[in-house]
Amino acid sequence: MRIDVLGVVRALHDDGSPVDLGGPRHREVLARLVAAEGRLVTTDTLVNDLWTDPPARAVGAMRTFVAALRRALEPDRPPRNPPRVIVTEGPGYALRLPREDVDAHRFQDTLARARRNAAAVPDLGAALAAWRGPAYADVTGSAWAQRERTRLEELRWEGVELRARILLGFGEGADLVAELGAHVAEHPWREPAWELLARALYRAGRRVDALATLRRARAMLVDQLGLDPGGDLQRLETDILNGSAPPEGARTAWTGPGVRLGPRTTVDLARTLALAGGDALVRSRRDRLAAIHAAERTGDLSLTARIIGAYDVPAIWSRADDPEQSRTVVAAAERTLTGLGPDGPADLRARLLATVAIESRSADLSGTELKHAQQAARQAEDLARDLADPALLAFALNGVFLQSFSSPGLAAARDRTGAEILDLSTRHELPNFAVLGRLVRLQSASALGDLDAATSHANAADQLAATTEAPLVSVLTGWFRARAMAARSAEPGGPTAATAAAHYRAAEDALRTAGMPGLHRGLFPLALLGLRLLHDRPAPTDPHLDWGPYRPWTRPLVLLAQDRGEQARNALAAVPEPPRDHMREALWCLTARAAVRLGERGIAARAADALRDACADHAGAASGMLTLGPVARYWAEAEACAGAG
The missing domain is CATH 1.25.40.10 (Tetratricopeptide repeat domain)
Known part of the structure; x- marks a missing residue:
């Protein structure tokens, strides 16, 4: 789920449907906990922030609001199980959600990244676009909310200006004029906004308009505030008049402020x-x-x-x-x-x-x-x-x-492609493609369950990466070694499932900062699910797990693990055909397992048919990063279910 406060306060389930939070006081309690950013808020603080003159039963009312919010935010929490979103901590309460699941926290973290590294500017643009109005817009008359609203609004203005400054450094201009014009109109006292608008106009080839903008800024500051423009505005006007401010060239791409490259x-x-x-x-x-x-x-x-x-x-x-x-x-x-x-x-x-x-x-x-x-x-x-x-x-x-992922059971064909890439790159000194060849062959051997061959390719890839300075390779091979540990945990005398899970966790930590969201999102929960299936255990039900793109296929098994059979049946009926990618066989296997558990013969038959040509493979192992075990096991179950009765 996620909570949004950049606008009216709201909460959304993970499927996007709204959570009924109750009345204004309920929403204000939740908002106040959001503002604390995970820290404890004492009951006394909550009472004093909600009421200027607290009534005699304010503490009891507060506890009622918290209890109602807990029911709304965790409707499926079993009785007597401790809450996981709004937790009791000492003399008060704290909100326990990942920062990325709260829009205000996500915005602040994105802004902080952009201050450190201009590469975060696309994320900053998305975070700014997520604002739906003033922060805590429906929490009126509360001093704490007004303070927080003012603080976040100041950060929002800074974000708009920081994004514009970075994009100007990359050579953009014309696309920013309208946005910065609106920003200046809304905040005419901000000198940085006037400077950025003038720079954008100048970059767009509108020198006269840029000078007119600076004159308007001067007039506004002198006439209405009695102040002269700051040094930055004065220097920019001088540079434009002298023609020394650098315009964007038609054939130039920018990689950073002040750096131009062809x-x-x-x-x-x-x-x-x-x-x-x-x-x-x-x-x-x-x-x-x-x-x-x-x-x-x-x-x-x-x-x-x-x-x-x-x-x-x-x-x-x-x-x-x-x-x-x-x-x-x-x-x-x-x-x-x-x-x-x-x-x-x-x-x-x-x-x-x-x-x-x-x-x-x-x-x-x-x-x-x-x-x-x-x-x-x-x-x-x-x-x-x-x-x-x-x-x-x-x-x-x-x-x-x-x-080559259009049909199941093509691991051997992909291995031949990887072998040719490796041969070409070795003979013609193409080290980056040599790494690719090794990783393709690692994945192919993993898909076929040949862990010895896959380990050999992983070791060779690591050696190549050391000479080509490719740090992402060790991230991928680290995942393979966790995948191998998971497979061996199901063998007699192998490592424990807990040891395998720890290796997956370490691999996940390395992947989190690798800059590959298409690979990262949802991979760790799917790996844990595969590990549980290897040990004939139910799916993990931790609500904080982000299943990412794999959610439709994992959802029926998660619901079954929560003893929600009818909802699992509905979720299974809505499962789409898996995309044609590394996880195609794995997702069909999940569908097959859920269909078997629910006795859905028609869906089991479809899954069995899709998996028939992949029976020599290991589910999910085409990724080289996780495994659900042999496809043949899931195919046999689905085939038996489809033919039952």
């Missing part, structure tokens, strides 16, 4: 940063997109094709980290391919087609889009083979690999 240089830097992971990986995506936009503005198709195709960063995961950006890159590649035509340079067309194949790996692709991406992968491979370009062929084969 588009090709920028994308080369982005490619290098991508291999470093973490904030650098996030920055690399941003710089790549900036370079593509800059190249497209030149109208030079060949330049644009080279910029798009130069980002040949090996990709191992079949779900995009930033689906929206992937769609933007694919659209740019498609436009450029159309402009070049079928007779355009074969090497440029091959790189564009490989880019389409690699970036078209989001879970929400339609059937037509999927077929188009698979066709692009095959065309890129054919062109690269004809050109006898090993680096280009390795890049194209990366696209072939990512588009």
Whole structure:
């Protein structure tokens, strides 16, 4: 669930439906606990904050409000089980939710990251867009709420200005004019807002408007406040008059304040940063997109094709980290391919087609889009083979690999692709693609349950990563070793399930800051579920687990573990077909297990049919990061259920 206070106070279930919080006093109690940011709020403080003149039974009323909120926020909590959201702590209460589940906390954390690292600017934009009005908008007449509202509003203004300053540093201008104009109109006393608006106008080529804006700022400050403009405004006016303020060039992409690079240089830097992971990986995506936009503005198709195709960063995961950006890159590649035509340079067309194949790996692709991406992968491979370009062929084969999850049971075919990538990169000194080849082969061996072969590839990948400075590799191999530990925990004399869970937790801690949300979100809970299934235990029911994109398939088993059979049956009926990615077989196995437990013969038959060709594989192990055990076990159960009666 999540709680929002940037606007009226509300709470939402994890499916997006609203929680009935009760009356104004109930919402104010919850809001006051949110404002404490997880710290204890004593009962006396709550009473004094809610009532200017507390009634005689204020403490009793307060406890009634808290009890009602607990029922609303945790409707399924069994009797006599302690609450987990609003907890009793000493002489008062505290709210126990992850900071990312409360919009005010999420906004403050995002702003703090953006202050430290400009790569967080896309997240800052999203956090600013999440504001629905003044903070605690429906908590009126309370001094504590007014103080908190004022504090958060000041941070909001700072966030708007910080985001604009970072984007101006990246070379944007025209797109910020309207936004900054509205900001100045709403807050005319903020000198930084006037400065940023003038800079945006100047960057957009509107020198006269920029000077007029600075004159308006001067007039407002002098006439209404009796103050001269600050030094920053005065220096900016002088720089614009002298022509020394740097405008954005039509062929320039920006990587940071005061640093300009040509588009090709920028994308080369982005490619290098991508291999470093973490904030650098996030920055690399941003710089790549900036370079593509800059190249497209030149109208030079060949330049644009080279910029798009130069980002040949090996990709191992079949779900995009930033689906929206992937769609933007694919659209740019498609436009450029159309402009070049079928007779355009074969090497440029091959790189564009490989880019389409690699970036078209989001879970929400339609059937037509999927077929188009698979066709692009095959065309890129054919062109690269004809050109006898090993680096280009390795890049194209990366696209072939990512588009190979359309049907179950293709681990052996993917291993052949990985072997060719490894051979090409070894013979032609392409170390980053050598790492990719090892990881593809690790995943393939893991899918087939060959832990010895997979371990050998993991060790070799780690050795390569040490020489290529690719820290993300150890994150992935660390997950594989946790996956292997989980599998062995189900064997006689193997490690305990608790030991395997601890290894998954350590792997999760390493992944959290790796900058790969398409891989990270939901992976740890799914790994724990797989570990429990290996030991014939029910699904984990911790409400704080974020199941991410896997929630529809895990939900029936979680509900069954909570003895909510009818709701589990409804959830199973609503389960969609799994996306064609690394987890396809695993999600079908979860569907099969739930169908068997609920006696849903029709769904069991569908699952058995989907899994038939994957019976030699281990569920989820195609990821190289977790396992649910042999697919054959789930297939046999589903087959028996489907044929029962």
